[in-house]
Amino acid sequence: MDAVRAPAVAGLFYPREPHLLAREVRDFLDVAASDPLTPGFPKIVVVPHAGYIYSGPVAAPAYDLLRPALGIVRRVVLLGPCHRVPVRGMALPGAGAFDTPLGRIAVDRAAVGKLRADPNVADMREAHDFEHALEVQLPFLQTVLGDFSLVPLVVGAIPAQAVARVLDLLWGGDETLIVISSDLSHYLPYEDARSMDGATARAIVGFDPHINHEQACGATPLSGALLAARQRGFGARLLDLRNSGDTAGGSSRVVGYGSFAFGTTAAQYGADHGRRLVALAREAVCGTRGTDRMAQDETWLREMRASFVSVKVDGALRGCVGTLEPHRPLREDVLANARAAASLDTRFAPISEREFDRMELEVSLLSRPSRIAFEEHNELISQLAPGEDGLILQYGEGPAARRGTFLPQVWESLPDPEHFIAELKRKAGIAPETRTTACSIKRYRVLKWRESELKGQA
Known part of the structure; x- marks a missing residue:
């Protein structure tokens, strides 16, 4: 268990340089942020595993939902399919840690010890050495969760029920997150892929454990997770559904990507x-x-x-x-x-x-701020929601950056979006003539509670 699994696809599927990788992951998360302002975070996420240029934007919404879990989740159970080496059952890495450009992640020795008692689980280092399905998830997990231990399993030929039993064994509480790595359809024409992936997404949120490998390369670990989630009465959410023709590729032969979240029915802040x-x-x-x-x-x-x-x-x-x-x-x-x-x-x-x-x-x-994507000033103005959006406007980077914010309440005195942006520039100390397209602008929403109003609701 003292061996360290080195990155196999750094520089291919994602940047090798730590600062470039960290920035790319943060950018994906900032654009994807869609905080529903509800307490809690998912127990299970399903995310794709292609090169970041293709599937990163689709994986990001699932990882964004995990940002509140920093410091709470301490263990990640990560399952994905085998692409390089045939596997019978489920393969452990035979390593004590996984390295990424962002640092080292320790393998959970206690959990691995439990798994070795299962006849379907064995050490198989060669199944992990060049496998990308698990590796590409690690920088996202490091970014949103910080320090955690890892239980990495490459899943091969095994019944979904056996996968579900392994998940039951490792289920734990709030400290344990389950991540299933899977793409959807492979190499179909764009419209055919959209049709198949749409049907697969409906099956996933319907907890149908009979998904096949034409629908999803990670069908086996995915089906096992669906069985475990259905048994616990979880709810399911489709977060994003696209293919490589939407993100960075052509449309003649595409790969489908979806991200999903599973957990107890979301409560509301009240x-x-x-x-x-x-x-x-x-x-x-x-x-x-x-x-x-x-x-x-x-x-x-x-x-x-x-x-x-x-x-x-x-x-x-x-x-x-x-x-x-x-x-x-x-x-x-x-x-x-x-x-x-x-x-x-x-x-x-x-x-x-x-x-x-x-x-x-x-x-x-x-809520967690999300970056507003726009190419022209008028496009920015058209996206604003007066009375609802709080805005953060920033010009420049690093210590010299100028930044200001207006809470949503400020719309009461500045109801015109053009005036709102102009005054926010002034507050941030940014010259009026500075183009908004040269600025980074994020939006957030607010829930507020006033003491006197709460007493009235008692």
Whole structure:
């Protein structure tokens, strides 16, 4: 188990240089971001495995949904088909780690030890050495999850029920994610591929475990995952469905790609979540403890989320501090932003203890920002949703970059999109004549809870 599996397709399927690879993955994720602003993340994702130029845009929406799981998911069970070497059963790598240009991922020794008791599972290093189906998923996983251990299995000739039993063995809790790597149809004309892939996608979200290898090269691990998910009453979502003719290739012979997510039926953020967040904010400002201790083990508060906290006294704003992009668990983010809003917003005097009884707090929860793709200014304007979109406008890169944001609430005073963009440029310190096409613009949505309104809903 001391051997390290080296990258086989770096420089072919994805960039070999770490900085180029990291940027490419981030770009895919930024464009794909479609945060529904619901708590939780998938237990199972199905993603394609071609070169990134072909399937990266289709895989990205599934990985984007996993970004809140950073620090929660600690183990990834990764299954994919064999393309190079025939395999009977399921093959372990006979290695203690996998390397990628972004770093080393340890193989989960305890899980591998459990699997060796299964007669359908064996070490087969040659099945992994040049297999791309698992490898191309690793940089995406490293980007969204950070540090995790890996259980990599190349799946060959084996009944889907046996795959499902292996998944049951490794199921775990929130700390375990299951990733199924599979493309869809291969080398059909564009319209024929669209027809077949559409039928396959309907079968997948319908939990039909009888998908064949003409429909999906990873039909066996996919069918096993569908059995395991159906048994648990999961819901299924089709995230994206395209083929190489849509992304980077011709239309005469295409390969189909789909991304899917499976998990418990998504809950919605509601008044109870808002009460918990506002209570955390008040405890942070007032220095009391209660909800803070109770909330530490709740999964939704451990998810990576961004928030803003506003403080008013007698109806007048006295502080507003927040984060635009998630970089810490939601609980920690609200606590830190509440303390900063009450004492570190340099526009106002710090909140004093005698003002606590006249203080009102508002907590805003932000979706993950997604980059708006546009080639002309008018195209940008046509995509904006006044009253709903918060915008982040950035000009330049690195420390010299200029950046500003307007929350969706700003549309109330700046309802015209042209004026909104012009004022956002001014706020960011960007010259008015700077073309918007030279800027990066991201959008986000907001859920907000105000203390007085929550009391009225009690």
